[in-house]
Amino acid sequence: MSVLALERVSKRVRSGAHERVLLRDASLRLHAGELVAVWSVRDGGRCTMLRIAAGIEPLDSGVVSFAGKPLRGHAGELLGRGIGYCRAQLHSQEARAVLDELLVGQLARGVPRRLAQRRALEALERTGATGCAASEFGELDGAEAVRASLARALVLAPKLLVVEDPTRGVDLLARDEILALLRSLADDGGLAVLISVGETTALAGADRALSLSDGVLRGSAAPPLAPVLELRRRAGSAAGASA
């Protein structure tokens, strides 16, 4: 079953007298262990699409389902539980150390402090952000901020990770490490990972690369079907099997 499914999703935004179509009957399926990247030019609608996928942004028509259930009405509950939404530029208003930032969400959900602390440290280690634990988000460089905000999403053990522009503001030589980290979250962590990118170079390593323009999502909307394996006949039963 798909972790995330968008079916014929449409979204329009109005600015003044103009109306823009950001998504036109867009469909997308994402399985566990898959990394899918959506590229668009600036203001091409990729971030809106990701927010719709994460259940943050309302849609005009269509259905978004998480683990087989339509999101409508559940979105608020799922965000931070089944769905992790991550944006490096999303800083807390208060000046708080990264580690504390990772605790807040858990404590609010009733996780005991000691357990919350252990999970926070594990998440930071997983994303290679252990060294950022005591810093504030505002003090981190591009790649560190991405790693720390991925940890903030991971600490709540999501099944679907939606990451807005993970390579924006990241040093060119650090870019591939961030992409490799996202890849490993899908491969080793079994997460379904959906990312948006503004540079096509950040499509590398994704299972599927999609492009979004004029509201049309292009590329493979669904994972490829598993290859059909021909069953080997047992010696001696060949005649019977083929009859």
Place this chain on the structure above:
Amino acid sequence: MGTGGAIDATNAHPAMRSQVNWAVLGLVIQRPSYGYELVQRFERLYGEAIELSSPSQIYTALDALVDRGMIETVPLEELEGGGGRQPKPHYRATADGASGYEQWLICQSQRERSRSRMFAQQLSALAPQAALRVLERWQGALLQQASAPAPRAGESAGADGDSANGLGERLVAEEDRLGIGARLEWIEYARSELLARTQRRPGA
């Protein structure tokens, strides 16, 4: 020899057109080498792009390059360990060879450019709807190429030092990624133009 640089080398002979010759010259510039090793490196690095009818083509290329003064054999006494029990002729690039190669590379990048321009012209000859279909197909292929995994830093295909820490692979991969990206962006632009021409741009 070689007082006038690459110009002399190319004037003395008709322009060297063989892709194999240029590729072999590039390999020798990268590292002095002998025939058999060059065959192997050629096949590993260029096997996909240039199909050899026979390995002897490499030896023909070496002769042609020596003839043109672009490479020369390394004197036996300069070879490490005297070249072994049965010394093989090792080749190295001359200054003419190196500068000729540089100029050829510049020409190549310009040719690549004129090929792209030609494609754009040919596309614009089609009716907008047909051109949009061509773009659609091409974009699908490019999106698949764009998601090819990037080589990791420190990974090296050849243990023989063809690429220090996989640098060659990484540079090639980045060049590919940027090239694919530029085409994807160009397709978006071309599509906008074509849609505007069909006068039925939806949602507008």
